[in-house]
Amino acid sequence: MSSPSTRTAILDAAERLFGDIGYAATSMRQLTSRAKVNLAAVNYHFGSKAALAKAVLARAIAPINEERLRRLDALPVRADVRSIVRAFVEPPLRGVDPEGNCSAERVCRVFGRISVEQPPFLETFLRQQFREVGGRFEAALAAALPRLSATTIWWRLHFLVGAMAHTLRNGRTLAALTDGRCDPSDIDALLEHVVSFAVGGFAAQAPLPARTRRSAAPRRGVARSKEIPA
């Protein structure tokens, strides 16, 4: 463990490549040649490609979630929704970056990519990474939005994560569709837009609790709903 340079070179290259082209599409030869290390180094230091992916994600996500909680703790007990949302989205978008080592964009892309590919080995890993953070933010938002149920808040937190991740992954498409007028590489603009959208979304009235819904669509084709008896 004495020489961190190889390890971190591998982690850096993996973060980049996994973020750019995905986990399955990245080969160890690409990865090691970009990191300028020997092909066998990955298996020596991490054991396998899958374990490397976990290490990449852990390195990317852990400090973000810590910073989120730190900012949440710094808020007054009855903080407003905007502050809570900002505590949630600003760390991943701006990067945590104690010493400039991680570009926020890369970090977030790699998370978006790998979490989306969902190699089976990651499922439980990702859940435990987000359980605590999710719970804390759900509680804070519930305090700020007493009219919303816990499940509604969870839904909306999930939507917020999706909005962020989608934009970080597919920002180029947005830029192209708008002829560059929306520039997702402008993190400040992205941040302000996502915050305002999310604040509005959280403030919205909750949907009716599933019974008296309109549209009474005759076919609910998929939907094997366990449906809490509201």
Next chain:
Amino acid sequence: MSSPSTRTAILDAAERLFGDIGYAATSMRQLTSRAKVNLAAVNYHFGSKAALAKAVLARAIAPINEERLRRLDALPVRADVRSIVRAFVEPPLRGVDPEGNCSAERVCRVFGRISVEQPPFLETFLRQQFREVGGRFEAALAAALPRLSATTIWWRLHFLVGAMAHTLRNGRTLAALTDGRCDPSDIDALLEHVVSFAVGGFAAQAPLPARTRRSAAPRRGVARSKEIPA
């Protein structure tokens, strides 16, 4: 072209597998054995794996976008935001399904997956698939929300797509985090939640136009959180 059975068997299997485990992670041998066709059939009918992916996406997306436009056209000229949002999200979530051939969940998953992996050959393809639909909905929303700029509406449309896609891909994580209280396989519930969230998001005040933003903050160390004016 006389026998569509092989072609559609391949498309069905590909839709399923690309949606479940991703494009890069799906091998032609898996795919053809699940479709119960010969290995060479894919290259005979589609030319390559990449071309197959395009065909899968086209088959999945085109009818959804057509239905979106149909519903949008059916709205009154000055429709409210909720109706417009519903016209946008209901086709992909419920499925178009003229004759029951496509499960909405599968269709959407495959889109979420492949669009996220973004094999390079898809970039322009996806853009052209969404340019018209995006423009039409942007215009309709702009009419309903005269205080918002076009770019803000594009941002928010993008966020909405992300929220939908993320939930369809990573729904299991949400279910696990909430011990099943949020059930993303309940399409009705998902639909109502995403609509209410998006309506709130669109109704939100637009962010300040970038100039008077705070953000000049020299230190982004820990926790200086309530500096948002207002």
Next chain:
DNA sequence: CCCCGGTTCGAACGCCCGTTTGAATCGCCC
């Protein structure tokens, strides 16, 4: 009947994959 375009099939092709191996090399404490 046979021929023929369209389709299916098994069998390869060449390549690259993730991983392993065993020797070479390094850094350090005795």
Next chain:
DNA sequence: GGGCGATTCAAACGGGCGTTCGAACCGGGG
């Protein structure tokens, strides 16, 4: 200086990849 763990390295391993090829099969018109 010699010994020794930790690390790096080149070279393979077996296997799976996407794709190609040529022969077999099919059904309908000459």
